[in-house]
Amino acid sequence: MDTPTDSAAISIVDSPAESYARRTVTVDFLYLDTESCDRCIGTEAALETALERIAPILDVLDVEVVVRDLHVSTLAAAEATQLAVSPTIRINGQDIQPDYLENTCESCGDLCACSDDVDCRLWRYRGEEHTTAPVGLLVEALTVAIVSPQPSAVDASDRQTDGVSANVRAFFEDPETDDTSCGCEC
Template identity: 65%
Template sequence: MGTEDALEAALERIEPILDALAVGITVRDIHVSTLEAAEATQLAVSPTIRINGRDIQPDYIENTCESCGGLCECEGDVDCRLWQYRGEEYSTAPVGLLVESLVQAIAPNGMQSSESRESRAYQLSSNVREFFEGAGSDESDCGCGC
């Protein structure tokens, strides 16, 4: 919840840079709804933001997400990505992190990143696997995967 709004805000902030460099950005919003789709798209954790195919924060932790859990009619918790930026933790992708990641991708030699953006081998998180494997497992399940 809120990640799409944060991305939209970040894109608005870098619009002058995009215009000055005559660079365009294409945003693909992919909602993954099955375990098969998670594996096919190599979704490790939710939500994920990739630039040029690379997760902007490949090292992640997950935490109980009250806003997503509130959408679920099942008993149990829903875990989402906990974003880390400048020594703080955020339940929604911080706009500053998104702006820095986008600028780094547009002009990689003009900005030194303080955090590694290196890719790591794909591995679906146990939380995402459990979320999808739980969907539809019995008649009382609401289908959210909890």
């Protein structure tokens, strides 16, 4: 190969092609229940749709998306993942909507034999509130992560949450038995 005459401006490194690594974007889908919770089920479906929509640009930009499906089934798992609200989607360790809202989730409330309410995430997008993550919000968040330089790895202490919310903690704690439950005393 001919090298340019100004060798100070350009350096050529002889490396095997196998050493080239694709950039990876990590998507974490954290949820309490994808069997009964309409919000978790709907958000999972919206995430799948969003991933299908962005798929054509992944090869062009040489980016791989890795999705981690994280069923948070115990208080210990909620603490380990610092789940503040369900469902949650994090891209490269960052919640795509860290200033979340919650309200009563009828389908989760139906899991409980008592009258206590169970709150799940309420998504905001373009001035409206949604009980499941809007596909447009997910496509936008994924696109930003794909075209932006990848931030350094985020550990649990750097996350934008204050740990497990009182609502998630109540979902797992039964003050009478210390068993995992919906948090009520039924």
